[in-house]
Amino acid sequence: MPEKLTDCNASTGAGRIAMKNPVVEMDGDEMTRILWAMIKDELVLPFVDLKSEYYDLGLENRDGTDDRVTAEAANAVKNHGVGVKCATITPNEQRVEEYGLKEMWKSPNATIRAILDGTVFRAPILVSCIKPAVRSWKKPIAIARHAYGDVYKAVELRVPSAGLAELVFTGADGQAVWREAVHEFDGPGVLQAMHNKDSSIMSFARSCFRYALEQKQDLWFGTKDTISKQYDQTFKNLFQRIFDDEFADAFKERGIEYFYTLIDDAVARVIRSEGGFVWACKNYDGDVMSDMVSTAFGSLAMMTSILASPDGCYEYEAAHGTVTRHYYRHLKGEETSTNPIATIFAWSGALRKRGELDGTRALVEYADALDAASLGTIETGVMTKDLAGLCEGITPKPANTHDFIRAIRARLEQAPATRA
Numbered sequence: 001m002p003e004k005l006t007d008c009n010a011s012t013g014a015g016r017i018a019m020k021n022p023v024v025e026m027d028g029d030e031m032t033r034i035l036w037a038m039i040k041d042e043l044v045l046p047f048v049d050l051k052s053e054y055y056d057l058g059l060e061n062r063d064g065t066d067d068r069v070t071a072e073a074a075n076a077v078k079n080h081g082v083g084v085k086c087a088t089i090t091p092n093e094q095r096v097e098e099y100g101l102k103e104m105w106k107s108p109n110a111t112i113r114a115i116l117d118g119t120v121f122r123a124p125i126l127v128s129c130i131k132p133a134v135r136s137w138k139k140p141i142a143i144a145r146h147a148y149g150d151v152y153k154a155v156e157l158r159v160p161s162a163g164l165a166e167l168v169f170t171g172a173d174g175q176a177v178w179r180e181a182v183h184e185f186d187g188p189g190v191l192q193a194m195h196n197k198d199s200s201i202m203s204f205a206r207s208c209f210r211y212a213l214e215q216k217q218d219l220w221f222g223t224k225d226t227i228s229k230q231y232d233q234t235f236k237n238l239f240q241r242i243f244d245d246e247f248a249d250a251f252k253e254r255g256i257e258y259f260y261t262l263i264d265d266a267v268a269r270v271i272r273s274e275g276g277f278v279w280a281c282k283n284y285d286g287d288v289m290s291d292m293v294s295t296a297f298g299s300l301a302m303m304t305s306i307l308a309s310p311d312g313c314y315e316y317e318a319a320h321g322t323v324t325r326h327y328y329r330h331l332k333g334e335e336t337s338t339n340p341i342a343t344i345f346a347w348s349g350a351l352r353k354r355g356e357l358d359g360t361r362a363l364v365e366y367a368d369a370l371d372a373a374s375l376g377t378i379e380t381g382v383m384t385k386d387l388a389g390l391c392e393g394i395t396p397k398p399a400n401t402h403d404f405i406r407a408i409r410a411r412l413e414q415a416p417a418t419r420a
Contacts, residue, residue, distance in 0.1 A: 016046075017362045017366055018362075019051040019354065019360065020359075020360060021051065021354065021357075022051040022080055023080065023083060023084055023351065024076040024077045025083070025084055027055070027056050027057060027086050028085065028088040028322065029059050030087075031322060031326040032086050032320075032321075034330060036086045038401070038402060038405050039344055039347060042408075043408060043409055044351075047418050048351065048363070053076055056069065057085070057086070062088075063102055067111070070111045070112065071115060073085075077116060077315050081357060082314050082316075082353050082354045083314070084315070084351075085316070085317040086317070087317065087318055087320060087322045088109070090109075091104050109317075112307065117310060118309040119144055119203070119204050120143075120286070120307055121143070121145075121278070121307075122290045122306075122319050123141070123304050124140050124293065125345060126302075128379055128393075129394050130299075130302070131392055132297045136274055137296070139274060140275055141293050142211075142278045143286055144204075144211065145283060146282050146286060147204075147307075149194065149195055149196035149197070150284045152283055152284075153194070155193045156191065156193075157191040159185050161187065161188060162186050163184075163185055164181065164183075164184055164185070165185060166179055166180065166182060167180045194231070198234070201238045201239075202242060205238060205242045205280075206242060206246070207310050208221070209243060211308055212278045213247070216254055217277050218257050218258070218259060218277040219256070219257075219258050219277065219280060220266060220277055220280065221235075221236075221260050221279075222262055222285075223235045223236050224262060224263050225262070226262060236260060263281075263285060267289075279293075290303075298387075299339070301339035301386060302339070303319035304318075304346070304349060305318060305319040305346075314353050316345075316347075318346055323338050337385040337400050337401060338384065338401045340401065341378075344408070345374070348367040348368075348370045348371050349367070365416075365417035366417045366418060368417065369415035369416075373409075374408050377408045377411050378391075379394070380394075382399050382404060383396055383399065384401065384404055385398045
């Protein structure tokens with residue numbers, strides 16, 4: 001069974017912010033696991049009387065529990081409403097050998113997304129000294145990625161020879177009710193079949209509309225329905241129906257709009273825009289566009305990632321991976337300068353949401369102060385080496401990982417929210 005710790009906090013001290021309900025804490029792998037402990041020790045536990053339900057999603061523990069721990073963590077998020085997750089390894093063949101795993105376990109993120117029926121929202125973290133590569137961008141662009149179907153659940157076949165490929169649907173009563181020729185092959189080739197579900201698409205749509213309302217931002221959505229007259233058009237039609245039936249009045253009251261266009265037109269408009277909106281994308285589109293947006297804004301290490309379910313559950317994590325290269329250097333005793341900002345923002349996001357749901361204003365103010373201290377430290381020139389090569393207008397002072405986090409703590413200690 002996984003280790004679960006409720007009221008996972010240091011000794012209760014005067015002045016620390018109390019929590020009414022716990023967050024679900026999911027530990028991870030490699031260098032981000034090291035960052036996780038540093039952030040808790042330096043930036044969370046000295047200021048917050050932390051209540052957390054802890055799950056170790058490190059690869060060894062996932063293997064030891066036959067990956068049950070991942071499902072248990074996801075269900076805990078459903079129970080408590082808020083979770084914060086460290087980056088984790090999705091093993092390939094090399095990782096199976098390296099860690100001596102029983103099997104090639106599935107992506108923890110995919111498992112959690114499926115259980116929560118969630119949509120992934122990724123947005124850049126902006127600092128004044130790092131300018132977007134797209135000079136017209138002045139405000140963040142949040143990518144909402146549908147986390148089901150498309151090529152990620154596709155069935156593929158390597159066609160060995162000439163022959164007829166068909167798409168066949170057989171009804172639950174066992175009768176073949178629909179058949180369509182795909183292609184008459186005159187030699188070897190390749191086939192791929194994708195699927196999606198109305199229920200998943202509608203959950204995606206509702207999550208996007210709710211997130212846009214929370215952020216007070218327009219929602220853009222694009223597919224290629226002129227070409228894909230069933231698959232993509234289903235997305236378009238379901239989004240429009242849910243907007244008209246459930247969200248149109250709220251959008252009008254908030255002064256924001258829902259805008260649909262073809263995906264290629266959406267890309268052109270995004271590049272020419274100043275930002276400041278939520279861009280909903282199908283699964284594959286979101287996978288690609290989130291990396292494009294994060295890179296154009298500066299760095300994947302400066303990107304938040306929120307998994308939001310249609311029933312109001314939230315999981316916060318960094319958008320990047322486990323920083324394997326730095327971890328191997330760390331194991332050798334070498335100094336690293338690993339950027340912890342996205343992981344810090346995962347913690348602040350989860351604690352802010354916990355405070356909002358519980359009506360704990362002090363916790364919300366602490367989360368805001370932690371964000372401000374992190375960005376303020378960078379804007380004074382103290383930053384990790386990955387950012388030093390991107391900043392403009394100031395002289396960077398590169399710091400190692402721990403010194404950077406300590407500099408954030410020093411700034412956080414001076415914030416009114418932590419001095420009350």
